[in-house]
Amino acid sequence: AQSVTQLGSHVSVSEGALVLLRCNYSSSVPPYLFWYVQYPNQGLQLLLKYTSAATLVKGINGFEAEFKKSETSFHLTKPSAHMSDAAEYFCAVSERDDKIIFGKGTRLHILP
Amino acid sequence: GAVVSQHPSWVICKSGTSVKIECRSLDFQATTMFWYRQFPKQSLMLMATSNEGSKATYEQGVEKDKFLINHASLTLSTLTVTSAHPEDSSFYICSARVGPFTGELFFGEGSRLTVL
Secondary structure, three states, X not given: OOEEEEEOOEEEEEOOOOEEEEEEEEOXXXXXXXXXXXXXXXXXXXXXXXXXXXXXXXXXXXXXXXEEHHHOEEEEEEOOOOHHHOEEEEEEEEOOOOOEEEOOOEEEEEEO | OOOEEEEOOEEEEOOOOOEEEEEEEOOOOXXXXXXXXXXXXXXXXXXXXXXXXXXXXXXXXXXXXXXXXXXXXXXXXXXXXXXXXXXHOEEEEEEEOOOOOOOOOEEOOOEEEEEO
């Protein structure tokens, strides 16, 4: 069965600094991988997804993630943090079907 | 992108009563919808998969009689929490797939249930 591990339940970065949110996955088949963002009391919005095309995936709001099969990782990065990036971020995996398994989430704090 | 709307956003009820939460796809037809439960500061837990015109498929450990799911049309799925208790208090989120599986789901805004 697939699973997702997000390292760090809270990450704080200064405005303008690099954002790095870590995600490792486990899957018995080539996976689909996702990053979603959740703002308080709202649903989830897809940031980006990997579905076996290019390993470097670009998403919305300047975020990108790189699929590294050898490391079973799909870390999310953004070169320069903005205050509006403060939110909860979820990494998720699917074994190419509708059942998407979410990680526990990482709350990103942006320091002024 | 596709829009999924949930109603109500907030609901408070007394213990022992039933509460219905609606999930609507506003600008597309959703043959499949998903219901998640999110505990405070935790991840989303898939509760069930709702298929239009057929019975929902529940995940292991989710009580079918407690959480009734109905998907009577291509744009509406409902989750009814029956005989609610304080431990049912949670954030419930639905999502829907547009067309064949592409890996992307569209999520509703969520519904926060508080059972007194």
